[in-house]
Amino acid sequence: xxxxxxxxxxxxxxxxxxxxxxxxxxxxxxxxxxxxxxxxxxxxxxxxxxxxxxxxxxxxxxxxxxxxxxxxxxxxxxxxxxxxxxxxxxxxxxxxxxxxxxxxxxxxxxxxxxxxxxxxxxxxxxxxxxxxx
Amino acid sequence: xxxxxxxxxxxxxxxxxxxxxxxxxxxxxxxxxxxxxxxxxxxxxxxxxxxxxxxxxxxxxxxxxxxxxxxxxxxxxxxxxxxxxxxxxxxxxxxxxxxxxxxxxxxxxxxxxxxxxxxxxxxxxxxxxxxxxxxxxxxxxxxxxxxxxxxxxxxxxxxxxxxxxxxxxxxxxxxxxxxxxxxxxxxxxxxxxxxxxxxxxxxxxxxxxxxxxxxxxxxxxxxxxxxxxxxxxxxxxxxxxxxxxxxxxxxxxxxxxxxxxxxxxxxxxxxxxxxxxxx
Numbered sequence: 015x016x017x018x019x020x021x022x023x024x025x026x027x028x029x030x031x032x033x034x035x036x037x038x039x040x041x042x043x044x045x046x047x048x049x050x051x052x053x054x055x056x057x058x059x060x061x062x063x064x065x066x067x068x069x070x071x072x073x074x075x076x077x078x079x080x081x082x083x084x085x086x087x088x089x090x091x092x093x094x095x096x097x098x099x100x101x102x103x104x105x106x107x108x109x110x111x112x113x114x115x116x117x118x119x120x121x122x123x124x125x126x127x128x129x130x131x132x133x134x135x136x137x138x139x140x141x142x143x144x145x146x147x
Numbered sequence: 148x149x150x151x152x153x154x155x156x157x158x159x160x161x162x163x164x165x166x167x168x169x170x171x172x173x174x175x176x177x178x179x180x181x182x183x184x185x186x187x188x189x190x191x192x193x194x195x196x197x198x199x200x201x202x203x204x205x206x207x208x209x210x211x212x213x214x215x216x217x218x219x220x221x222x223x224x225x226x227x228x229x230x231x232x233x234x235x236x237x238x239x240x241x242x243x244x245x246x247x248x249x250x251x252x253x254x255x256x257x258x259x260x261x262x263x264x265x266x267x268x269x270x271x272x273x274x275x276x277x278x279x280x281x282x283x284x285x286x287x288x289x290x291x292x293x294x295x296x297x298x299x300x301x302x303x304x305x306x307x308x309x310x311x312x313x314x315x316x317x318x319x320x321x322x323x324x325x326x327x328x329x330x331x332x333x334x335x336x337x338x339x340x341x342x343x344x345x346x347x348x349x350x351x352x353x354x355x356x357x358x359x360x361x362x363x364x365x366x367x368x369x370x371x372x373x374x375x376x377x378x379x380x381x382x383x384x385x386x387x388x389x390x391x392x393x394x395x396x397x398x399x400x401x402x403x404x405x406x407x408x409x410x411x412x413x414x415x416x417x418x419x420x421x422x423x424x425x426x
Contacts, residue, residue: 020204021287021295021297023176023204024204024287024288024289024295025174025176025177025202025209025210025287025288026173026174026177026285026286026287026288027177027200027210027258027281027282027283027284027285027286027287027288027294028169028173028177028179028281028284028285029284029285029348029351030165030167030171030348030351031164031165031167031168031169031170031171031173032164032258032261032279032281032284033164033165033258033261033262033284033346033399034157034163034164034260034261034262035162035163035164035165036157036262036399036402037150038397038398038399038401038402039348039397039399040162042348042395042396042397042398043348106396109396109411109415110396110415110418110419111419112412112415112416112419115398115401115409115411115412115415116409117150117151117152117153117401117402118149118150118151120150120398120401120402120411121148121149121150121151122149125148125149
């Protein structure tokens with residue numbers, strides 16, 4: 015038996031610093047990041063609603079901010095985060111029900127989530143631009 | 148793009164490691180320094196360079212990366228052969244575990260080009276031009292590529308990996324039907340190399356309390372055994388926010404298993420069993 019002082023001095027091998035990013039881990043962390051982004055988006059939605067309720071002046075100020083280039087980019091990112099988190103959530107739901115655990119299914123569903131969230135974001139924005147007229 | 152089995156090499160070469168600082172959260176004694184170059188013996192024709200993680204507990208030095216020139220004409224085809232070649236021909240102090248050299252013992256599990264695999268079943272021709280060999284990630288290092296498995300073995304012990312029955316022994320074998328036996332397929336083959344547990348990000352951050360995929364796959368192997376009669380106690384032992392539920396279905400485990408098993412599915416089965424017994 016080695017003593018614990020020796021064990022404490024032992025270095026730890028690196029983990030995230032060297033482990034290869036794979037679809038599995040990248041989508042998992044992306045799902046978390048999109049979740050955090052959506053929490054921030056929820057605050058933004060509240061600000062927009064409060065502004066709308068408190069009068070035309072504050073509402074037009076918020077609308078102006080959202081209409082700026084940075085506002086539009088933020089909106090686009092939030093739309094993507096919404097659809098990505100939604101599709102990823104459905105994927106996790108299938109797993110929790112016990113389906114889709116073959117490696118092939120893991121990868122196919124993973125890429126499907128990426129493609130579907132990009133497409134849904136595009137459809138949502140095209141629809142929004144048409145409705146604006 | 149679509150990976151069908153865990154022995155397929157990763158094809159996307161855009162992002163070889165996560166964009167995080169090399170020493171992010173690394174304690175000072177674990178920081179990796181540059182080591183020396185070991186040239187191949189004269190007369191070597193087909194040379195490949197291996198960058199290998201070294202640590203000598205007696206030197207008082209930090210871990211470092213040595214680069215070795217290996218003569219492919221003189222060495223066998225597997226990464227383990229290259230390591231043995233280095234030990235025989237270049238540096239006899241290079242230290243690693245190996246035994247069966249055919250993927251049944253699990254001793255030579257290590258991180259090759261960023262993913263965990265057995266050195267004896269990874270072809271040298273499948274490694275990067277500058278092959279990198281690290282010990283299993285996120286483990287205490289005893290020496291060079293040898294990791295301290297005490298912690299993961301203790302976690303394995305926690306799931307009580309032996310047959311538990313209350314009915315007294317009849318003096319004969321405990322029989323199973325073919326279907327009952329088939330339920331163990333894909334789980335009993337685990338060789339405890341701990342590639343999966345070492346590759347699990349959840350185990351990196353919560354390894355002190357989360358049991359990790361290797362131990363949980365074994366837990367399911369006993370839960371699904373028709374001869375075992377301690378199902379309730381086993382589930383009670385796992386019903387914990389950390390031990391079982393720190394699994395977030397990342398599935399690095401299933402991607403990396405050198406035996407092609409599916410720890411992710413085993414853990415999902417345990418979670419479903421937890422729900423089933425409540426209703």
